[in-house]
Each structure stands twice: as C-alpha cells, then as structure tokens.
Amino acid sequence: MSAPVPSVPALFDLTGTLALVTGSSRGIGRALAEGLAGAGATVVLNGRDPDRLERTWSELAATWGADRVHAYAFDVTDEPAVEAAVARVRSEVGEVGVLVNNAGVQHRVPMVDLDAADWRRVIETDLTSAFLVGRAVARSMISRGRGKIVNVASVQSDLARPGIAPYTAAKGGLRNLTRAMAAEWAASGVQVNALAPGYLATEMTQALVDDEQFDAWVRGRTPAARWGTPADLVGPVVWLASAASDFVNGQTIFVDGGMTVVV
Template sequence: MTGLFDLSGRTAVVTGARRGIGLAMAEALAVAGADIVGVSARMEPDGSEVERRVRATGRRFTPLRADFADRGAVHRLADEITALGPVDILVNNGGTIARTPAVDHPDEMWDHVIEVNLNSQFVLSRQLGRRMVDRGRGKIIFTASLLSFQGGITVPGYAAAKSGIAGLTRALANEWAAHGVNVNAIAPGYIATDNTRALREDADRNAAILARIPTGRWGRPDDLAGATVFLASAASDYVNGVVLPVDGGWLGR
C-alpha cells in the first residue's frame, strides 16, 4: 500500500511555501519523494527554512518569488514554472487575510484579498492545468478554509474568496477529471499560524474556539501533511472535487 503514496520522480509546485501551512505541505511532499518548487512573495533566493527542510529529505528545491496581488506577476510566474519542466502537482496555498468589520471594509482591502486568494489561484491553475490536461495527468490542491462552509466574523473578503475556492475546486474537477487531472481542496481548521495570531491572543475568542474543537487544541501546520500527500498521490486517483476538512472535528460540532 505504501506505493500508493510514493511521489518519487514527481515535481510539486507549492505557493505560500515559505512558512506555516505551505512550509509543512512542501516538506510532506518532499518526504514522500517529490521535488519542490517553492513560491512566496518574500522567498529567499537561498537559505530559506523550506529549502533547508526539503533538501534534508534529499529532494531538489527551486525557489521562486511572485506577488499574487499582481496579475502580470502571476502570468510571469506560470511562464517561469513551465520553463522548468512538467509539473505533476500544484498546491495553491498562497493567500492573505484582512480583518475589518464589513461596514468599514474598504474597497482596496476587498480587492486585494480577492485578487490574492481567488483570482491569482484561478490564473495559475488555468495556466498550469491546461498542460496537465494535455499530458493526461496531474494533481491540483487548493487550500480552502472553514470559511468555505461558514461566514466568519470581520473577514468578508476572505470568506468570499474561500467560498469561491470551494466552487472553483468543483468547477475545475468537473472539466478536468475525465482528462486524468484531480482537483481537490483541503479546508484547514483553526491552525496556529501567523494568520491566526490575533485570534489566539484574544482570550475570549481563543477560549470560544477551543471549546468547539472536539480534539481540544489548535491545529499545527504538520496536521495537514497526510491530507496533502493523499491528494497529491495515486491514492486519490478517484477523488475529484472534494473539499476535505482537516479541523479537529470543528464542523462536526
């Protein structure tokens, strides 16, 4: 059965790979055998933590920079990646969040979050996905959210984008499954990262969140490792259009 999860000889592109969930995803894919192209707006040309972890597994690491709020930069990124050779796995994890009540949420904040978290994800998936379709195989994994199912508080742009990611996952799966390309998403629960620092530092919100999580703890980035490898591997060849919660039981509560 272990062969089902073997990614040896595969190349995986992971956006938002410099820290947090993306870093854990990149490391997990490398442990499973994949070479990694790591993308981030502030990715170091050498010496990054993600590079260190990937190379420690014996796999190759290629760092790339891109500003996902810049549509032209995303197109240039797709061209750079294509020039490196065939991509077997695309993990669309890069994203941002902005917390402001809806009545005060400025257009600029909304536009930025939608561009980074939804528009850029479609552009990169389309540009790399068409080549997967032509080759007859590929795996695309989006990072969705609990807010793909719920509305959240003070994050209207983020909730809208992540709900859009759930729809995009299903839409692409409908078109590409017959061509051997699996498109799915992971919906992380409340994970201890920089994006959730404000929630963890708010005593009332932190207590309320923990009270609802059946496992009784915040998630860790490496809690996403197994789901990532599963959706990137042959083990998920008949899994299409799924948004998989990894949330400690939050949605079940």
Template sequence: MNMMFDLTGRRALVTGSSQGIGLALARGLAEAGAQVILNGRDRAKLVDAQTQVQGAEILPFDVSDHAASRAAIDDHEAKQGPIEILVNNAGIQHRAPLEEFPAEAFDRLLRTNIGSIFNVGQACARHMIARGRGRIINIASVNALLARTSIAPYTATKGAVANLTKGMATDWARHGLNCNAIAPGYIRTALNEALWSDPAFNDWLQKRTPAGRWGKAEELVGACVFLASDASSFVNGHVLYVDGGVTACL
C-alpha cells in the same frame, strides 16, 4: 500500500510556501518523495525556507498577477521540467467589521485568495492537460461553510475557492486532472496570531472544537499527500475538511 502514496519523481509547486501552512505542506510533500518548488514574492524568505525543505527549488512570482504567473510557470516547464502537482496555498486575511471594511482590502482578498487560484491553476493546467495527468490541491477553509464576525469578505473568498475547485474538476477531470481542496480548521500559524494570542478567543475556540484544541500545520500534510498521490485517483471536486470536528457540530 505505501506505493500508492509515493510521490518520488514528481515535481510539486506550493504557492505561499515561505512560512506557515505552505511551508509545512512543502516539507511533507518532499518527505513523500516529491521535488518541491517553493513560491512567494519575497526571495529572501524563500531562500530561508529552502534550507528547511530537502532538495527544494524556489520560483518567486506574484500569484495575484495573471501574466507573471503564466510566464513563470511556462518558463519553469520549458527549462526545468513538468509541474505535476500544484498546491494553491497563497492567501491573506484582513479583519474589520463589514460595515467598515476597506474597499482596497476587499480587492486584495479577491486578487490573492481567489485570483491566485485561477491564475496559477490555469497556467499549470494548460501543461497538465497536454500530458493527460495532474493534481491540483486548493487550500480553502472551514470559513467556506461557516461565517464569523469581522471576516465576511475572507469567508466569501474561501467559499469561492471551494466552488472554483468543483469547477476545475468539472472542466478538467476528463483530461486526467484531479482537482480537490483541503479546508483547514483553526490552525495555529502567524496568519491568525491575533486570534490565538487573545485569551478570550482561545478559550472559546477550544470549547467550540470537538478536539478541544488548535490544529497544527503538520496535521494537514496527510490530506495533502493523499490528494497528491495515486491513492486519490478517483477523488475529484472534493473539499476535505481537516478541522478537529468544527464543521460537524453546532
């Protein structure tokens, strides 16, 4: 049974992995045997993260830039070897009332949260298709299903991530690729510090979540290893919610 989850010898690229959920997933994949490639725009932060992930490489590039993404991935494939697992984790947040939401912030959300999935996913898939095998795991959110005040554009981007995942599976499953998504619930990270540091929101969330607490980034690792491994060989186009029960109840 353990062999089904063993990632030994497989190379995994995790975008946005210098901190938070991305770094936790990178550590988890490495512990399952994968050779992990850390990605982000800040080389110094990547070098620091590299010390926390056994045997990790770094590959700095801007995932919101289509040409840069393809060039970096093609170069790595040619010089270092195949990327067999891709975790599209890079993402940003911006909070503001919708009627006052800055157009430039909306554009940044689109480029980073959706554009990066397309850019890096397409670049890696071209090589995976040629090999007839690959795993793509996109990080969505409970906000793919549920809206909340002040984050309407973010909610739109995560809904798009869920549907783009289904589109990837529809186009690429026939070529041997498994394309799925993880939709985290409220995970206590730096990205949402404005929420967990707010006593009123913190109280509301704990009452709203059946599990009665925030999630930990490490609690997403099991789902990621499952979707990256042979254990999920017939799972395709699925969005796996890891949310403490938030999407199960009113």
C-alpha cells in the same frame, strides 16, 4: 479480471513528481511543501518576499538537497508574472505534476468599515490567484492526461464569523472553483480537490491564539478541543497529491477537528 491492488506505500509515493506550492516560504505552505518532499516529491517553493523565500529554500535544501527543492519568487495575483513563472518552472525544472494553491491573506474589520481595496486584495490573493495559477498549470496537465491540484480552502468555505467578510467570500468561492475545475478537467485525467483547515496555530493566527477569550472559543467549539497545526494537513495533502486519490475529484476535505459537524 480486475487490476492488481497496488501496495499502500506505492500509492502514496511521490518520487519523480514535481510539486509547486504557492505561498510556501512560511506557515502552512512551508509545512505542505516539506510534507510533499518527505513523500518523495521535488518541490517548487513560491513567495513574494525574495529574502524570506531564499531562507526557506536554503533550510529545505539542506534536508533534501538542492536538486529536490527550487524557489521562484512571483506574485500569484499578477497574470503575466504567473504565466512567465510557470513557463520558467517548466523549462528549468520540469512539468508540474502537483499544484497546491495555498497563497492567502486575511483582513479583519467589520464589513461596514471595509475598504473596497482591502476586499479586492483578499479576493485576488485567496481566490483569483488559484484560478490564475491553476489555469496556467492545468494546460500542460490536460495535454499530458494527468495532474493533481489541491486548493487550500478553510472552514470559512462553509461557515461565517463577523469581521472577515472578504476571506469568507473568497474561501466559499474557492470551494466552488474547485468544483468547476473538476467539472472541466476530470475527463482529462486531472484531479482537483480542496483542503479546508479549521483553526490552525500559525504565524498569521498568533494574535488569536494569544487572545484568551478567542482561544477558549476555538477549543470549546472544536470537538477535538485544540487548535490544529500545519502538520495536521500533511497527511491529507499527500493523499490528494498521490495515486491514492485518483478517483477523488471536486471534493473539499475538512481538516478541522470536527468543527463543521457540530452545532
């Protein structure tokens, strides 16, 4: 006899789950952390700027309480710092049940003018950090036989535009890193998937939003005829973090208003 079908609210309930969201002191990461908290999770914020991180922690803790929101400032590209921070979270807060690898940077310059140092900085922040934090967290998930990892990719995982070569390479790599993680860890009860946002109006993209020509291109290129917002990612991340996605693994979910399905 098949198991009873759980209620829909229970499928998406994250009560009792600890979620670590990297790069969550602002922008997309903050929105994802707020969405997970709204679904019942206890969240661990992360950023490199201690002052900004403290402000974000204070604002979120005022809504959900200091017992539901925690903050750890560390550099996700620094291997010893990552290992130490994950160990501290485990001993001071609890085992991470959900990891959202969101930390990322952008660098816009023609490839022939691109410094190797800037290439490495983007690759390390947008791709290598997901490996470092993912590996550190996955060890415990594997031993416990359960866990969720969500890597924040991009439409640039599948598409390219001039001037953003390291970002495009990193996000393409992140899509395949997601597959590799799933291939190695799925049998241990860990689900690893990626979200690939389209063009979102955020602090990082404000200059593009304000550029009339680029704004018109985004609206014309996107079937939904608008920019996305960080709030558009909340439902998908809660789904991927919850029991509702227990048989979804290695997938990249495009949240792009249809951009990647048209020519």
